[in-house]
Amino acid sequence: MTYDVASTVTTVSPAKTGGASAAITTELVADKARWDNLVASCPAPHLPQGFAYGEGKAAKGWTIRRVLLLAAGKPVAIATVLELRRFGLRLLNRINRGPLFLDPTPDAATVVAVYAALRRRWGRIWTAPLLIAPALPQGPASDTLLRRAGYRLRHRRSWQSGRIDLTVGEDALWAGLASTFRNRVRHAEKAGAELRIADDDETYEWMLARHAENMAERGFSAADPTLLRALRDSAPDAVSVFQLLHQGQPVAGMSVVRFGTHAEYHVGWFGPEGRKLNAGNFLMWQILSEMHRRGVKSFDVGGLKPGDGYTRFKRTMKPVEYQLAGEWMSW
Numbered sequence: 001m002t003y004d005v006a007s008t009v010t011t012v013s014p015a016k017t018g019g020a021s022a023a024i025t026t027e028l029v030a031d032k033a034r035w036d037n038l039v040a041s042c043p044a045p046h047l048p049q050g051f052a053y054g055e056g057k058a059a060k061g062w063t064i065r066r067v068l069l070l071a072a073g074k075p076v077a078i079a080t081v082l083e084l085r086r087f088g089l090r091l092l093n094r095i096n097r098g099p100l101f102l103d104p105t106p107d108a109a110t111v112v113a114v115y116a117a118l119r120r121r122w123g124r125i126w127t128a129p130l131l132i133a134p135a136l137p138q139g140p141a142s143d144t145l146l147r148r149a150g151y152r153l154r155h156r157r158s159w160q161s162g163r164i165d166l167t168v169g170e171d172a173l174w175a176g177l178a179s180t181f182r183n184r185v186r187h188a189e190k191a192g193a194e195l196r197i198a199d200d201d202e203t204y205e206w207m208l209a210r211h212a213e214n215m216a217e218r219g220f221s222a223a224d225p226t227l228l229r230a231l232r233d234s235a236p237d238a239v240s241v242f243q244l245l246h247q248g249q250p251v252a253g254m255s256v257v258r259f260g261t262h263a264e265y266h267v268g269w270f271g272p273e274g275r276k277l278n279a280g281n282f283l284m285w286q287i288l289s290e291m292h293r294r295g296v297k298s299f300d301v302g303g304l305k306p307g308d309g310y311t312r313f314k315r316t317m318k319p320v321e322y323q324l325a326g327e328w329m330s331w
Contacts, residue, residue, distance in 0.1 A: 024071055024114060024116070025070050025117075026121060027067070027070065029068050038068065038078050039051070039078070039259055041102050042078065042100040042101065043102075046096075046300075047266075048080065048097045049078065049080050049100050050260070051235065051259075053080075055234035056227035056228065056231035056234075059227060060226060060227055062094075063083040063084075064080065064083075067079045069117055076102060076106065076110055076114060077099045078098070078102075079118060080095065082096070083128075090127065091128055092128055092129055092131065095133070097135045100135055108145060115146060115151065116150060118132070119149060119150050119151065122330075123150075124330070128331075130329065131154065131327065131328075132328050132329070133324060133325075134324065137323070138156075138323045138325050139325070146328050150330055151330050152328065152329055152330070154327040154328055161300055162301050162304060162314065163319055163320050164301070164317060165320070166296055166299055167297050170289055170292055174285075176318050177316065177318060181285075181316040184282070185278070185282055187278055188244070188278045188279070188281065193245070193279075195243070195244065195282075195283075196245055196250070197240055197242055197290060198240070198243065199240055199241070203241045203243070204232055206250070207269070208225040208229065211255075211268075211269060223266070223267070228255075228266075231257070238257055239257050242283050244274055244279045244282055246274075246277060251270075251273040251274035252268075252269060252273075252275075255267045256291070263291050264299070264302050265300065265301055265302035268280075280310075280313055281316075284317060287299070288317075302314075
């Protein structure tokens with residue numbers, strides 16, 4: 001894995017990006033505290049742009065470049081760029097659910113200039129292709145901006161999820177859940193469900209083992225234990241495991257990752273006894289309550305896949321749904 005000290009690497013003039021009011025410069029950021037502060041400053045961050053997630057990808061062989069983009073010296077956006085290298089050659093560059101803008105409503109010219117700056121540094125024939133899943137909403141407006149910045153659509157498959165505002169308070173959070181969700185939480189409590197929140201190594205290894213078993217038994221792929229272990233090692237205070245205990249034994253568990261003032265559900269496991277106790281409802285409610293108590297502003301439900309049973313369950317939490325702009329490329 002490779003990390004760079006801060007340095008200016010490129011400049012993009014407004015004339016080449018559709019009229020941005022100032023040239024965009026890019027600066028590499030190596031300091032974790034500084035990056036964490038930048039992520040916390042973004043109104044709608046995404047987990048793959050957090051410092052810890054980048055460390056997880058580094059453990060999988062990617063070189064990590066954390067980039068601050070500035071207009072006339074003022075920070076306007078950040079992006080984690082993943083570089084795939086073999087034998088000293090760069091083969092591919094990747095940005096997942098980024099860049100993130102510090103302004104909640106950046107003007108079109110700034111958006112185009114930022115994407116063009118990333119493309120000029122990481123998406124030309126002499127730098128290897130740049131594959132990017134932009135943190136822009138799906139729709140014609142985003143398509144227009146991306147094409148102006150020089151990108152081409154690769155495919156429409158995109159990240160779809162939902163966020164829950166935790167700043168409304170616990171009473172409003174509870175009232176905002178579907179009645180079926182609330183009833184199942186009550187059922188679990190009456191049946192003797194108990195909560196354990198843990199941040200220790202042993203419990204996290206228990207969660208990773210259950211996650212690996214779940215992937216093998218159900219035949220799906222997701223973030224593997226190597227990535228998840230490195231993620232937690234880089235920020236142990238940002239990862240929590242919520243266990244449902246029945247008669248003193250863990251029968252279900254969920255892992256949550258915090259980044260900035262936000263959090264996202266990451267992995268989960270439900271044993272037969274846990275499913276009988278409506279573990280998903282019980283644990284998700286406990287997560288919302290605890291994240292609210294810890295001062296987290298919003299919670300991402302960790303992905304939605306239309307037609308999937310787990311997605312139907314997540315929708316009973318009534319998140320504000322969003323879908324990003326697909327996969328784009330520059331070369």
